[in-house]
Amino acid sequence: MSDVSSAAPPVPGVVGWVLGEPVTFEMVANYLREHPAPPALAATGDERATRRWAARSLMGQLVVRNEAARRDLVTEADLQATVATELVGDGQPTAAEVSSYLERNRDRYVVPERRWARHVLCTDQQTASLVAERARSGEGIADLAREYSTDLGSKNAGGDLGPLRRGEMAGEIEDRVFAAAAHEVLGPVRSPFGWHVLVVYAIENEQADELASARASIAADLARRNRSVAYAAWLEARLLKAVAVVPGYDHPAQPGLLDRVHRH
Numbered sequence: 001m002s003d004v005s006s007a008a009p010p011v012p013g014v015v016g017w018v019l020g021e022p023v024t025f026e027m028v029a030n031y032l033r034e035h036p037a038p039p040a041l042a043a044t045g046d047e048r049a050t051r052r053w054a055a056r057s058l059m060g061q062l063v064v065r066n067e068a069a070r071r072d073l074v075t076e077a078d079l080q081a082t083v084a085t086e087l088v089g090d091g092q093p094t095a096a097e098v099s100s101y102l103e104r105n106r107d108r109y110v111v112p113e114r115r116w117a118r119h120v121l122c123t124d125q126q127t128a129s130l131v132a133e134r135a136r137s138g139e140g141i142a143d144l145a146r147e148y149s150t151d152l153g154s155k156n157a158g159g160d161l162g163p164l165r166r167g168e169m170a171g172e173i174e175d176r177v178f179a180a181a182a183h184e185v186l187g188p189v190r191s192p193f194g195w196h197v198l199v200v201y202a203i204e205n206e207q208a209d210e211l212a213s214a215r216a217s218i219a220a221d222l223a224r225r226n227r228s229v230a231y232a233a234w235l236e237a238r239l240l241k242a243v244a245v246v247p248g249y250d251h252p253a254q255p256g257l258l259d260r261v262h263r264h
Contacts (some may be wrong), residue, residue: 015055016245018062023055025146033057052249060252063242064235083234084227091226098218109214114168116202117177118159121151121194128188128195135185139200150194163204174199 003201014022032054036042041053068079070228085093095100102109118141122128131144142158149155168179173196176186180200 001189005150007222014242014246015249016059019066019242021062023062025058028055029196030062032203041249048248055249056252057244058135059243061241063239063252066242067238079232080228084231087230087234090192091230092221093219093222093226096221098215101218101222102214105218109217111207113178114163114165114208115177115200116163117161117198117200118142118145119151119154119161119196120149120159121196123150124149124193125190125195128197132185132187132197135197135199141185141197144197148152168210 013024013026015025015028016023028051032050035054037050039052043049063078064076067112068076071079071082072185073079073082080131087173106112120128120131120141122131129233131247135141135144140158145151145155145159148159149159154156154160156184164174164177168174169177169189173191176189177198177200180186180198182200182203185197185199188195191197236253239251243252245251
């Protein structure tokens with residue numbers, strides 16, 4: 001059967017053509033009886049939009065069935081797998097594509113570095129310098145926080161700030177905390193809240209073991225996407241070539257463009 005080369009003139013009872021064969025109102029009505037419209041569309045009560053949806057879906061289904069039968073395949077899944085393999089093989093991404101995706105979505109796959117710190121917040125630099133000197137002399141930062149800190153939220157907990165990740169603190173304080181060695185006394189460091197003296201008491205590095213697993217997972221996801229995108233592009237081109245519609249019905253490859261004749 002040859003493809004449609006031009007849109008046929010309107011014919012009573014016909015909504016379009018698939019590979020030159022007419023698709024009738026009756027065929028659309030039968031399709032609707034077997035395939036109810038999506039709930040969101042059905043809820044509108046718009047019968048015209050529902051018929052357009054059914055006609056578009058039916059014509060797309062007919063093209064897929066024709067292509068599958070022509071290749072001695074049974075389902076659209078079989079067709080998609082075959083076409084994708086023809087176009088992009090297994091769809092495996094390059095190492096650069098995996099790295100780029102990982103950098104853009106790192107928080108989804110990798111447990112980032114975490115640090116635990118205690119701090120003493122002082123209202124003036126002189127007091128903060130005294131606290132820093134005593135801490136470097138061996139006094140516990142927790143005891144100093146209980147004695148000096150003006151941060152009521154952490155004072156009674158010995159100045160404990162809990163687990164910290166990049167992006168959760170401000171400016172210089174974050175830079176100093178994430179550059180410090182464990183148990184190093186930092187400060188005084190100024191912030192909009194006052195003067196800080198800090199000690200990082202625990203460090204959990206980025207989980208490197210998770211990184212290898214993340215790369216494998218990303219590669220698999222991108223391979224599936226590459227195959228799906230290749231099939232979708234192929235199917236859109238096939239629909240554009242195989243289907244013609246009458247005014248009032250939208251083309252299955254270009255839904256939403258109404259009241260026009262599709263031409264080739």
